[in-house]
Amino acid sequence: MDTKLKNRHKISILLAIVVIVSAAAVMVGLYPFFKNESARYEEPVYQQQTFLKYLVYGNYVLSMEQVRNNQGDIISPFQFFFPKAAEEMKNQTEETVAAAETNQADADVQEGAIENEITVDLSESNSGTRSEYLSHLRQKTMRSYNNWKNCFDSIRNSLDYQILNENGQVISDHSGGKTILGNDKYEFQTVLKYDGMGRMEVVSIHGDNTARLLTLLQDFGDKDPMMEDYWEQFLYEPDLRLQNPKNITITYGMTADQITAFKDTAAGFSNTYDDSDSILKIFVGLICAVTVLAFLFSFLDVTLPDSSRIFRTPFEIVTGVGCGGVAFGAGLTNLVIVTNQGDLFETLLRANFLPGVAGIMVKLWNLLWWSLPFAVVYWAVLCLRDVLSIGIKRYLRERTLIGWFCGWLKMICIKVYHYVGDINLKEQSDKTIFRIVGVNFLILAILCSLWFFGIGALFFYSILLFFIMRKYYRDLSGKYRVLLKATNQIAEGNLEVSIEEDLSVFEPFKKEIQKIQSGFKVAVDEEVKSQKLKTDLISNMSHDLKTPLTAIITYVNLLKDERVTPEQRKAYIDILEQKSMRLKSLIEDLFEISKANSNNVTLNLEEVDIVSLLKEVSLELSDKIEESTIDFRWNLPDEKIVLPLDGQKTYRIFDNLLTNIIKYAMPNTRAYIDMKKEDGFVVISLKNVSAAELTFNPNEITERFARGDQSRNTEGSGLGMAIAKSFVELQNGKLFVEIEADLFRVSIRWPVD
CATH class of the missing domain: 1.10.287.130 (Signal transduction histidine kinase, dimerisation/phosphotransfer (DHp) domain)
Incomplete structure (x- = not known):
């Protein structure tokens, strides 16, 4: 790899780093904006789904507590929420079956006893399955109730509530004697009523966005919180389903002070940044910007994928990693929350870092994590952009896992095809082997059918086979000696050896x-x-x-x-x-x-317009052309023909060929110089009539010190044509010399992209 190409790779990598770090820095720099956006879009705590779910959980907790207060004894949640299941579990006893008397029962009685025993066993089996389910349901009920109580206790002290009976009388007051329903002091209030069937109804709701509050509360109230704990075979038995509270009404209320206090103390109900979609929108915009910049910068160094295998990763992997990187970046919202709330900074302070150092580390930490998705996207664009360089067909064949598999499968099929195809029964060797195997198979099949007598026949067959194989081996040895003798004679210098034998x-x-x-x-x-x-x-x-x-x-x-x-x-x-x-x-x-x-020879390749270069050479030789009295006829294209050539070496080619015409062409004749494109090549043709008779071999004129003037009276060195041919071939071209009577023609062919 030359220095220029290495420097180009370094510049491409440096641009990638600048783009990735800049995009990450923009995200980190917008943290204050995200914080303001979050505050602007922040919703009251009572509108959050988690809070409303805990509120519905409180209905079960409060009804359970009210029953315990009224009855004055301890009642378990399983007894309260599953009364019939608890009663069934309490009354369930194990049944015993007396063994049938074996000495006094006849066959029918014994058969009946066996049938009864099977029935009892089946009954016990069913009873055992149901018993296990009731035990499982009891455990789940206890755990669920404890979870409901913990959730409700986390919000209980931040709200007022009252429990009313079916007549509307307050039977339990936790509001300090205030009336909740219709009280303007409460920014949020709701009335949840359970009828005699245990169905919950949102009777009244007050607060911001009441339609949403009503929908969420009603959805939570209609949903059985223990639905996931039921076994499928008992799912539709009403006695084994959770029984909601009945004939009870619960009212909740929160004042402005309670809402503010709850917001400051309840970290679990902090508002998320996703509410305003600010982070996601800006992140997607930066991803698009990084994609565009990566695509544009990739044109500065189209050979970068050739320098490292990481840029030639298969399409499926690139797509998966790229999507994963974008998803990872979209999930960094929590990092913004933790940083803006100061949790990360406080953690570093508790680790005894200085405030200044902790602040720098927080920014670097965020910069690092945001750089990852942008780096993945930049890398994915560089990998996918190569489809423009190598073409869609080659890309699908070389840069996809499916293409690799298809290529491998094709290679296997080709090998199998050639292996089978090499069995040519028309060839003597394959035909002979096939016949031998076939005849041997038939003989062995016949001998195997003779049973005991086949052993003797097999013995004689083996002796016969031995003599046949020995004769064949000796024949091969003789032919091998003939072959070896011929090769030895060739090695000794006799190139006229001929082998007549088969x-x-x-x-x-x-x-x-x-x-x-x-x-x-x-x-x-x-x-x-x-x-x-x-x-x-x-x-x-x-x-x-x-x-x-x-x-x-x-x-x-x-x-x-x-x-x-x-x-x-x-x-x-x-x-x-x-x-x-x-x-x-x-x-x-x-x-x-x-x-x-x-x-x-070191070639300094550059984009050369050979039309202009040939005109420049003719202009330099214009004085000699005029003195030669040769009429040069130029047939050059009007448009440019640009090829990757060494300008100095190409100039020398044209100079030698034109000088050759000036020296050796017949005076007062015409010379034709043509240039055209045909079949993917640019063809340059130089024709002239020779002054001397052309008696030499046209293939020898391009050798060293070969000259058309055999008397060597002219000033030529005999190297001009040889140098021209060598320089043409060094630049992936071909030079041909043709002679027809006294017509001397030189043709140069260079491939055109």
Whole structure:
């Protein structure tokens, strides 16, 4: 991974951290706003469902207490709320069955006794099940009543209440002698009446939002609080259902002072922040903002998923974790409540932290927890955004668990298919094995049907099978020796070996050996060609370097002559400069082709408009083109063709090819330079008529030191075409040379995205 790409990854991660922390900081910074919103939307305590439920529980507690006061003795909640069930449990006795007399009863009597015994056993079984249920119901009643009493006791001292009989007379007063019904001092008051059937009715209600209060109280009154404790088989027996209070009316009232005092002391009834939906609305808005920013910033570094597997997590996992992160953030309301109420701050103070340090820790703690859902959402967007980079088909195939499973299943099916498909009964080996197995199966089936005589037949069959297998083995050994002999001869250098025999199961190896022979021949030819190129390199390089070097030595000696005039000296120096630059060009070309052939060239890829670049090269060579008297015909597209290329190397390609036309084309002829797109490639074609007869192989013209001018009278180095081809291939292109009579054509093909 290059430095530029690493820096881009670092910037992407830094932007992600900034977005996540900023979103979390916004949530923490809005805590005072949430606190004000909660106070603005706060409802009176008597409107809360928990308070009204405890109020209905109080009806059961007060009626129970009133019965105990009236009767003067202790009565259990089970006896009061389930009187018939308690009576049944009290009167329930175990029945015993006398054993039938075995000595005096005849068969009929014994049969009748057995029937009676079965009946008694069944009766005892049913009675035992009911007895267990009554015991269970008694325990649940005691626990439920204790729970009702605890709940009602938590609100009892913060309200006034009175109990009235069926005639409307007060039989129990806990209001200090005040009348509750119709008293303006009570901000909240209600009258709950139970008729003779135990049905509760909300007779009167007073307070804010009376419709809601009436609905909630009536719903709680109609609901059996012990419904979940009943067994299904006894669910519809009226005697085993909770009996509500009867012929009693209970009035409740709360003054403003009682409401305020209850609010300050009853922490369990604190108002939640969800009432105004402020937290959830702002959290959802920030989630949307983080999603948009994550999507936009992802375009700055589209290769980030390739750097880490965490960004290539399957779609199903990303979706599940993302939804879980959003749900987790939506559930952080309690953190806001605890923080704004100061509970978290007080906890740190009790842990001996300084107030300043505790305040910073509270903010950091909240910042950390709010960062988690935003980080999860940011990560999920980066994972899902990759569908735009690799395409929906590839994403479904590579980034989903279903795609992985389908790919694995497809691979298994392909392996099974190929395995079964490889059994080709047309092939001699498979056909032979199949026949042997089939014949052997039939013989063994026949021998097994002979029972005892089959043992002897199996003995002779085994001897016969041994001789057949030995003959087959020896035949295979002979064919193997033929194959081994041929490979040894090839290893010794004899590439003309031919195998005429039928090798049976080794027949595929004969074809492979023939391929090896062909490959060795090609390698030998390539080696001979390489040796020839090395020889040409030495001779051609010696000739091309010796010519300017000889001239340099000659003119240096002439400059040493004191009789040389200033005009001659200046001419000699010009020639020396020309020859030294020629020598420098030859050496530079040699280095270029050496680096290109060894893949030691560093490409600086960038977006290059090859149309403009070719025009720029032609402009640089305009003087030489005019001097050459060659008519260049340009057929270039009007629009840009941008490719990821090395601009300097591509410039050198065009320069070499155009210079080649100027040097070797016939004067007063036309040269055609065309550029077009076809089949996903950009094709550049350069055509000219050669001045000399084209007698060389077009494949050799791009080799090192190969020249169209075999006499080597021109100033070419023989490296121009080789350098051009190497630079084209280094940039994922292809260069072709074609010859037709005296027409010389060079074609370059580069893929276009």
